Amino acid sequence: MNTVSSLLDKEWYQRYKQISKLNIRSSIYDVTNRCNLRCKGCFFFSSDEHKAAPEEMDIHKWEDFIDREKERGVNLAILIGGEPTLCLDRVEAFYKRLPTFCATNGQIKVPRDRFPDMMLGVSLWGDEADEQTLRGKDTFSISSKYYAGDPHVYYLYTLTPRQIGKTERIIRKISDAGLKVHMQLLSNDEGVDGFSWKPDELETIRFEMDDMLDNYPDTLISSKYYHEIITTGKMFGTAFGWNECPSVTQPLDSRDPRPKRLIEFIRWASDLKTMHRCCTSETRDCSTCKDGAAHMSWVMVNKRAHIRTAKDLQNWIEVYEMFAKLYQFIPW
Numbered sequence: 001m002n003t004v005s006s007l008l009d010k011e012w013y014q015r016y017k018q019i020s021k022l023n024i025r026s027s028i029y030d031v032t033n034r035c036n037l038r039c040k041g042c043f044f045f046s047s048d049e050h051k052a053a054p055e056e057m058d059i060h061k062w063e064d065f066i067d068r069e070k071e072r073g074v075n076l077a078i079l080i081g082g083e084p085t086l087c088l089d090r091v092e093a094f095y096k097r098l099p100t101f102c103a104t105n106g107q108i109k110v111p112r113d114r115f116p117d118m119m120l121g122v123s124l125w126g127d128e129a130d131e132q133t134l135r136g137k138d139t140f141s142i143s144s145k146y147y148a149g150d151p152h153v154y155y156l157y158t159l160t161p162r163q164i165g166k167t168e169r170i171i172r173k174i175s176d177a178g179l180k181v182h183m184q185l186l187s188n189d190e191g192v193d194g195f196s197w198k199p200d201e202l203e204t205i206r207f208e209m210d211d212m213l214d215n216y217p218d219t220l221i222s223s224k225y226y227h228e229i230i231t232t233g234k235m236f237g238t239a240f241g242w243n244e245c246p247s248v249t250q251p252l253d254s255r256d257p258r259p260k261r262l263i264e265f266i267r268w269a270s271d272l273k274t275m276h277r278c279c280t281s282e283t284r285d286c287s288t289c290k291d292g293a294a295h296m297s298w299v300m301v302n303k304r305a306h307i308r309t310a311k312d313l314q315n316w317i318e319v320y321e322m323f324a325k326l327y328q329f330i331p332w
């Protein structure tokens, strides 16, 4: 029978040991229902999650809630919205209590004297033209000025079919700004014309992502196995979707049989009482879901399936390391 130690040489085994002790327990929090942009394809607004519950306005209630989340075992708070930086007092309440990651569109500068080492994932939806079409402005020109050289920032680069053949210029711009980048795929929840993936485009972008990783290994936080998983939507022949998704809110998860899943994961609305179905759109058809974190987690919770060949297990380690880097559990 294959075991972890029988499949790995000394170096890989060390890498495995480093991540196997992490025991990451994440949950996701809508910090606010508001945003200073309205991107076409935003899962939050397109699924009306901003109307699911009114925002809790009392900061003390946020503080008490976060303390309870900590007691529940959460050791990674992932802040989304809406735009979390519109409510820095709430962000600070998390930051003072828990390891905290904040997603942002980068149009409001997070003051580093108040949040010295909080990891920020700055969203970027393609090149200047795509950003103009989908988000109404070239966000990079602002966010890159705010964060150039910041060691606790990376770009979350959402690839669209229109980015095929153009990713290198963007990655070079990010590299020139002294920042890292992680890539994911647009799910196009609002069906914007020309932004839905066709099978041949997914295949093309997969190999373009691989090339970028080969050419910019110090800038990209990624792995070729992750590229394979998000572009094919398959792991060992099984298709990703509702029956497999690990990122479903635990108390709402009535699937039977229950797949391998994130332990105690909850996505909370900003009233601190309402729960959303999963880490992304409440209304998305799971068979079209390209959510990068959900696919990454799908790999991570299925360790046993990867204890098959040395290569499979190394793939699993690389995806786990990628996740751990993105959320600052291990260095870049």
Ligand code: SF4
Residues within 6 Å of the ligand: 035, 036, 037, 038, 039, 041, 042, 043, 044, 045, 081, 082, 083, 105, 123
């Ligand atoms: S910046 Fe983010 S939260 Fe705001 S509209 Fe765009 S995708 Fe949605």
Ligand code: SF4
Residues within 6 Å of the ligand: 241, 242, 245, 246, 247, 248, 277, 278, 279, 280, 281, 284, 285, 286, 287, 289, 290, 291, 294
């Ligand atoms: S939309 Fe995506 S993340 Fe949400 S339950 Fe479906 S597959 Fe999972």
